[in-house]
Structures are given as C-alpha cells and as structure tokens.
Amino acid sequence: MSASQQDNRPWNGWGDKDKSLALSADGIAYIKRQVGTAPPLANATLEQALASVPESKLAPNPLYSLDRELRLRHARGQSLPDWLAMKSGRFEVFPDAVAFPRSSEEIRQLMTAAKQQGWQLIPYGGGTSVVGHITPCASDKPIVTVSLSKINRLLDLDRVDQIATFGAGVNGPFLEAQLQAHGYTLGHFPQSFELSTLGGWVVTRSSGQQSLKYGRIENLFAGGQIETFNGSVDIPTLPASSAGPDWRQLVLGSEGHLGILTEAKVKISRLPEEEFFGVAFMPNWQQGIDCAREIIQQRLPLSMLRVSNTVETTTQLFLSASESQRQWLSRLLKLRGVGDDKCMLVYGITGDKRANRAHYRQLKRLLRQFGGVNTGQHLGKKWAQKRFTFPYLRETLWQMGYAIDTLETATNWSNVAPLTEKIESSLRSGLEPFGSKAHVFTHLSHLYGDGASIYTTYLFPVADSYDETYRRWQRLKQSTSRLIVDNNATISHQHGVGADHAPYLPREKGEHVITSLRHCFDYFDPEQQLNPGKLFKALDNTPPSSTSEANTHQSSSPDASVQQELQLTESSQ
Amino acid sequence: MSASQQDNRPWNGWGDKDKSLALSADGIAYIKRQVGTAPPLANATLEQALASVPESKLAPNPLYSLDRELRLRHARGQSLPDWLAMKSGRFEVFPDAVAFPRSSEEIRQLMTAAKQQGWQLIPYGGGTSVVGHITPCASDKPIVTVSLSKINRLLDLDRVDQIATFGAGVNGPFLEAQLQAHGYTLGHFPQSFELSTLGGWVVTRSSGQQSLKYGRIENLFAGGQIETFNGSVDIPTLPASSAGPDWRQLVLGSEGHLGILTEAKVKISRLPEEEFFGVAFMPNWQQGIDCAREIIQQRLPLSMLRVSNTVETTTQLFLSASESQRQWLSRLLKLRGVGDDKCMLVYGITGDKRANRAHYRQLKRLLRQFGGVNTGQHLGKKWAQKRFTFPYLRETLWQMGYAIDTLETATNWSNVAPLTEKIESSLRSGLEPFGSKAHVFTHLSHLYGDGASIYTTYLFPVADSYDETYRRWQRLKQSTSRLIVDNNATISHQHGVGADHAPYLPREKGEHVITSLRHCFDYFDPEQQLNPGKLFKALDNTPPSSTSEANTHQSSSPDASVQQELQLTESSQ
Incomplete structure (x- = not known):
C-alpha cells in the first residue's frame, strides 16, 4: 500500500477532505467578542513536511512499508500538540515503517520479527487519539507502526x-x-x-x-x-x-x-424499532444537573442524556442558529420561566414504540418538575445530524486564528458542579500571564447512578508562533489536569491515558496500583517494546526530560518540573 | 470474644440453629424413588471434634484468640467436603488463631505482625464459601484466620x-x-x-x-x-x-x-415503590430457554428471571406441594397446553407501579408467545418467602442419609441446552461404578444478553463411610468440572475459585493470563502469606499431593492425576 491509496483524509487534520463545518457570521462575531482575534499561523505544505522525514532505521522488508508519506501520515493523532505538529510541519519523530497486516497470522510474523530484532511496535487504529497514544517517542530502536486498517471484516x-x-x-x-x-x-x-x-x-x-x-x-x-x-x-x-x-x-x-x-x-x-432525539431547556445549570441526576437515579431508560451549561448553550445557539431563531427561542422560553441562564438538555429515546412513549411521558414529567421546557424533536434532529461534525470545527477555527481543545473527566454527583467550576475557572484564567484569554464551556456527556462525566471545551487565539501557542496550551492542560486528579476525579473518562495523561496516573491510582498493573503487563512485554512511553510514562526509569526540551512544542508531555511536583505530592500523602 | 459469644449458628452446618426445612412425606417418597435409600452416617459430637484441635503454633497475643472452639468454628466453609469434615469431626487442619479486628487500624497491626512473623492470613467473612476459600491448607507457618465480623457498620x-x-x-x-x-x-x-x-x-x-x-x-x-x-x-x-x-x-x-x-x-x-414475584409454566425446557432469552434480549427490565428444567420443576412440586395441589395444577396447565414436560419460570418485577404494570403486560405477552401459562403471584410469594431457605435442606436430607450439592457455571446462549445436558448426564451416570445414582436437576439463575448461568443440583445416598461418600462426591465434582471448562463455560459463575476450582482455572483462562495476574498479586504479597492455596493453587510450585492422600476426604482438592491431566490438556492445545 502506498500513500496514494490512502482514504480521503487530510494529511494534517481531521476527517474527510470534502467535509467542513462552516460558522455563521454571528458565530464568528460571538467568538471574537469572547476572546479577541489573532492572525492565523501559516500552515506547512505536505512537501515541506515530507522533506523533514528522516531515513528509516529499517531495511526494506515485505512486512512493512518505508514510504515517507505513510510514515508521516501515521506519526500523529489528533491531540492539540499533534495538530500543532501537523500544521507547522514539525513532526519531529516518525515511525521507521508502517505495517498493514491482513491477518492475525501476519501480525504474529511481525511480532516474531519485532521480538528478534528489538523493534518497537505501535498499534494504530483510526489515528484519532487526543492524548498521544500513537505518537512515537524518540528511540534508538526502530519503530514500526502497525495499522489494523486491513483487518476490518x-x-x-x-x-x-x-x-x-x-x-x-x-x-x-x-x-x-x-x-x-x-x-x-x-x-x-x-x-x-x-x-x-x-x-x-x-x-x-x-x-x-x-x-x-x-x-x-x-x-x-x-x-x-x-x-x-x-x-x-x-x-x-x-x-x-x-x-x-x-x-x-x-x-x-x-x-x-x-x-x-x-x-x-x-x-x-x-436495531431499535424507533429512535428519536429531543432538546429541552432547563432554567439554570444547577437545575439541569439535578434533573439529569434524578432521571438517571430513577433509572429512566433513555439512550442518551447530556446537559450543557449556560455558556455552552449560548455558544451553541450562536454557532448554529440565526439571530431571529435565537430571539424566537428566547421569547418562547421566557414565557415559560426559563431565562438567560438557560441550559440545553439533549435526550435520546431508543427502543420499541410502546416503551418509548411511556419513557417519553415520564421524561416530560421530570423535566417539568425541574422547571424545564421541552422543545421536542426539531432541535434533536439537528443535533443528531451534526453529532459527529464537531471535530471539523477545529479546522474552521484554525483558519480564523483560533486553537480549540477539550478536557474531560468524571466524578461523583456531589462533586460535579464544584469541579466544573474549578476546571472552567482554571482554563479561563490560565492565559492571563500571556495577556490572552480562553472561551470555556461544558456539558455533562455520560451519566451514571453515582456521577457524571464533565466535558469541557476551550478555545483561544493562537499566539504569534507555534512554540508560543503550544506553551499556552501546555499551561492550560497541565494546571487543569493537575486540578482534576487533585479533586477526586479521573484524568480521563473516555479518551484514555496515552502520553499526555501518563504523568497524572500515579496521583489517580496510586504508585502501588500502577506498579502491580505494570508487573502484569511486563510479563507479556518484558523489554517494553509495545507502545513504550504511553500509559505508564511517569514511572519509566528513563531520566525525566529536561525543562528546555519539554518547553518546545515537539514534546507533548508535561515538563519535568510538573512531573516532579506530581510525584512529590504523591509520595507525601 | 469466646466461642460462647458466637451467634446462633450450628458448629457443623448451615444457618440458624432454630431454623429448619421440613420435607413432606410425598417429597421423601419421591427422592427415595429416584435414588433409593441409605442409612445416615453418624455425626461427631462437638466434644469429639474439639478433642482433635491441636495445640496452636502461636503464643497468646492480644491480636487474636487461641480458643479451640473458635478455631474449629472458623476452620471450614460450606462445601460438601467441608460438610463431611464437620459431620465426621475430622477437620484435619485448623487455623492456629482467630482474630476479630475492630478497625482498619487493628488490621494494619495484625498485618504488620504477620509480615514480621511470617504468619499466613485467611480473611473470613460469613464462612459460607462452597469452594474452600477459607479452609486452611496444611503449613509449617502459623495460620491466623481474620474474621471481619466486628467491622460491619x-x-x-x-x-x-x-x-x-x-x-x-x-x-x-x-x-x-x-x-x-x-x-x-x-x-x-x-x-x-x-x-x-x-x-x-x-x-x-x-x-x-x-x-x-x-x-x-x-x-x-x-x-x-x-x-x-x-x-x-x-x-x-x-x-x-x-x-x-x-x-x-x-x-x-x-x-x-x-x-x-x-x-x-x-x-x-x-427502595422500590412495588415489588412482586410470579410463576409461569412453560411447555418444555427448550421453550423455557427460548422465552427467557427473548425476554432478556428484548431488554425487558425485570428484576429476576429463572427457568427450571422439567426434573427441577417436578422435584420442586413434590417437595413443596401436596398431591391435591399438584393434581390441580397439572389439570389447569394441561387445559392450557402445558403437559408433563412443564418447566417453572419464576420472575420478579421491581420498580414504580406504573412502569411495573407496563413491564408485566409485556412479560405476559412474551410468555404467551412461547406457549407459557402465567399463574400469577401466589406461587411467586411462596418462592419469595423461601428464597434463602434452600441451604437448610442439606441438613434435612443428611439426617435421612442423603448428600446434596450444587454445581454452577455460565455460558453463551447457544451452548446452554447442550451443556446442561452434558452436566446432568455426567452427574447422573457418575456414580454407576459405585452401584449408586444421583438425582439431578437444573435451573438457569442469571440471564444476560449473551448467555446464562446454569445451576445444577445433585443429591445421592451417602455411602457406608465418610471416606467413601467423599470419594463419590469427588468423582462427580472432578469429571463434571473438567467437562465444564472443556466446553466453553466458566468453572464458576457466582461461587468463586477457592481451593476446589483452582485446578480448572488454567484451562479456563490460560497459563499466561494466570501468570500475569499472579505477577500483579505477588507484588502485594511476595511471600504468598495471604490465603495461600486458593485461586492459583494449580500453579503453586509445591509438588502435587499424592493420590493416596488426595483420595481421603481430608483434602478437598482434585487428585494429582486429574491435575496433571488438566495441565496436559492445557499445554497440548
């Protein structure tokens, strides 16, 4: 397989080349009012990026391809550091080869060779990691990225x-x-x-x-x-x-x-007989949280429930509705007691028609009980149509000079509101030292009897260089990640650990738990050839990277001082 | 705490001294017709059993008690080998002490001492294990059983x-x-x-x-x-x-x-607003299984569902209903197309009244669809009243000269009927070499989208000695356990591994998986002082017990030849 046979993905961004998510003039104006503007950074061309791909450490072999574009296209995921690397063309580390095994048998052959030759292997699925799962770490050993794309039947x-x-x-x-x-x-x-x-x-x-x-x-x-x-x-x-x-x-x-x-x-x-999505508006964030908790703890069998806070609700409406639509909605809701603090609640109901009707009735009762106004399925349909398009927004915003990223966690119900406030406040104030600010908003995306996930989006104007933009992101990511694990929440509810979250894992799980898990894994991979530097990075015996190195955007890991600080906190407990 | 302060438990059996489960004359006659009779074995007295408790290896210490009766009362669980040990008074191995810590702090003190002194610790909850979890293994090291009974608030x-x-x-x-x-x-x-x-x-x-x-x-x-x-x-x-x-x-x-x-x-x-249990009868075992699968795969939110096969249904009716009740039920069911192959299905519905009504309607539709006859809540109430009394039946039967035990597993739906047949057949024919037979019946007790648990009960007349009775049980247990793990099923769905199931675990999980788990545990317990001989017994480096030793009832583990055979099967795959 050569790069030309690749699918329709852009080499330096998300999704499908032919798809994009446009922003309305209103939406653009809203964002400008929140965080100001900045000139967009110049993107490297594919040719420029390809020129930086070094010679492979590996000799040609039917087990893998040495094609430069393939190596480039499998070098990064979709974290913000990955994005900055791709847009700047400064990938830094590449796999030495990419393999496309077609069967378990071919994977066994590859693993036998890897064991004998000391290759590192990085399993590669869709390349969508937002925490550095598939980004190779610099190594003296050859690195083979193993794409599973041919094993998909x-x-x-x-x-x-x-x-x-x-x-x-x-x-x-x-x-x-x-x-x-x-x-x-x-x-x-x-x-x-x-x-x-x-x-x-x-x-x-x-x-x-x-x-x-x-x-x-x-x-x-x-x-x-x-x-x-x-x-x-x-x-x-x-x-x-x-x-x-x-x-x-x-x-x-x-x-x-x-x-x-x-x-x-x-x-x-x-397949369900019937499925529909709907949207309601709650009077405020706390009532949105309380209503969602009641729905879940009563075990009402919805297929989906998410609650946006007021800023996310406002932002969503600016990005997706016209001024007249917004005014119409606002008047309607105010008549029914839901004002400017309104919070959007999206629900999904999936099942057989008879049961769906019963569950929908029960849902509407609970929404009313918490002061909510159900607008029915019109907005729900719009949500469902766009449910996978959010990642395309990054490209749209990037071209306008904005960087956008998300942070997510989960915690018990009693901690949901306080922790959301802490996370948002950390992100909102984190760029003050740089004279910049971030626009921050949140929804609860997955709900459980004992708690919920918190999904926070933040966007900020790029700085005047890639390095400086990375530094600002790093500042936000590190301080907020630290805050999350210090506040009885998980470093990730749904994105995993990878390289970016690895330093925070010992604080969450404890050193003994990490070490015991590592003993289990090392039994299968004693030389740590499988995806090294991910998940357990913070416990590696390799010396911590120097501050100067880590402060450049080539590394997506928190700097050594943060790492040391975290370890101190851990051991002093 | 001394033994006299113990609760109302019998020293050599199940439950509460003041409770028992009587059998009707009809029930007794039914069992006799199935498997014949045998003179009951003589029970040891508490005094006789106490006389066999050896000196403790430990010196007095406020951390634990050396009281002989306490050591005896914490030496065995509720497996059939445990039962034979208790009834015969031949416990063989006792803990050297029993500790009753009142706090985590007291447990830490105990563990510190155990680490320093090389004691083995056996955590003890209710002493209800049916697979040898809390039975001490012979050891040169002192054994302290740690009862958690004081930490219960x-x-x-x-x-x-x-x-x-x-x-x-x-x-x-x-x-x-x-x-x-x-x-x-x-x-x-x-x-x-x-x-x-x-x-x-x-x-x-x-x-x-x-x-x-x-x-x-x-x-x-x-x-x-x-x-x-x-x-x-x-x-x-x-x-x-x-x-x-x-x-x-x-x-x-x-x-x-x-x-x-x-x-x-x-x-x-x-707490639910309403809960009720009901009983239906299905025309036969296969329709019972198919109906249960449909209910689960349609995700009908019942709180309980179990299906008994024909022999279990017949047995239950003989044990719990009079002849006139049985005849009346039989006539009623025949009128509605359910004949002698009838299978009892017990369901539970738990929730708010409105939802319960809807779910009950849906359940009744499905029961009809599979030819079932719902008899409503009368028998369900009886089931609920007796739901925890089944274990008392062992004492009643024991006094009549019968031993009773259960085997349980779980497997995917397509394997449920064939595996049940294999298990029952193995148990039914297993005593032929001894000129004896077992009465065997089954229900599915826990249901999942992808499969179900199989819970099989078998009872047989005791032999003329404890040793011979144990040998017969061992024969049934070993051959059927082997059959279970050889047929894509788990060695236990709900009872755990303990000592009795340990030899079958490598066949189920694979040696590499077991070893990796062991690496994880050994990090916390490098000297294997915590409940040794349980869960991972088959992988211990200690030499397998000799056949002669294992063939006496003192050992509850399968004999060495079976163990070797299992390991051969494993490694030859």
Missing part, C-alpha cells in the same frame, strides 16, 4: 448469542454498516465514530454518545483474540464469571501494552 | 451520589437493615444472604438473585479501602474512567490475595 454474527466478531481495525461506519445489514447495531457512537476503530475503543476504554442504553465499550467487549509476545491469547466470551479477576478488564485500557488485539467479539443489539 | 450514606460505605464484614441482613432504615437498598440477594458478607461478595465476585435489575457485585462495588502488605490502598469511587485498566476489577475476584478489604463503598438504589 465482520467474521461472524451469532444471532442466538447476539455476539459479532470483527477484525479489530474496523472503523465505526463500516462496523455499523456490516451489522445493520443484518438488523443489528453495536450502539457505540463516540464523537470520533467516523474514523476511530473497534480495537482502539477497546484498548482505550471508549464511551459512546448512547452509552446510557448500550453501555461503555467495557460492557460491549465480550472477548476476542490478542497477539502477544507469548503467543495468541483467546479471550473467552463468558457472559459472567466469578473465576477470579476478569482478564478482559486488563485488555480494556491496556493501550497496546499487552499485545495487538486482532479480533474483537462484541455484544450486539437488535 | 454503615459508615456513610451519601444520598446525592447514592453511595454507602460499610465495614466489609457486614452480612446481608444487617446491611439491608441499615440501608432500608434510610429508604435504600443494595439489592444484592445471593442464596447465602443470611450469612455471607459484603467483603466476601466483592472478593469472590458474587451475584444476587435480582442481579437482572441491580447487577452483579461487580456493578455495585464502587470503591473502598484495602489493607495490603504495602499499606492501605484507597480505591476511588469514580463512576467511570478510561485511565488504564480498572483496578477495582482486580480486587473483585482476588479472594484475599491482594489484602484485606476493610471498607466497601457500594452503589445503592432507592
């Missing part, structure tokens, strides 16, 4: 057991197309759905927009086959077991350290 | 997060009493509910009768505190996380190997 569909077996490289649309042709769905719809893959979902513990009905990938992953340096391991599809710890739970979140997942068996559902 | 109840914190030694009734006083329930009701404890449920991955609504203990365990040889480890109550593998999942099923769970935080639910 529906291999078996068991209607009795409701289990489907897929090649783990299958992406969201192809997975659903293959299942829906038979009347089934997996129901896993993360925002990255268009590009991300089943194998990637499993090893990073992904969560889809309708996890309220279908569950997180932890609940959908039934078993499969993983190729390790100790050979193939079959993971049986036992519906439940008390036979010691469930090893599936170690594959989930292993981020490549156990081996390469080649086949994934997943629990599927029949 | 509700420590915190968070109504916003719906999380309750308990001392891990709390048993089922006391846990529910403390929660229900505040309007909440955990909803975890295993058959051992009266005696088993929260900590025990967690470390053995227990499942309750209403797991269909409330989930298995894996779904209810939010976090807590575990005391390890590396200090206290706090397990945070994150509602969900993608920050690497979930360490809670290693605590679940750890069977004491990580440390002693002292506090458990659990996800609670509001």
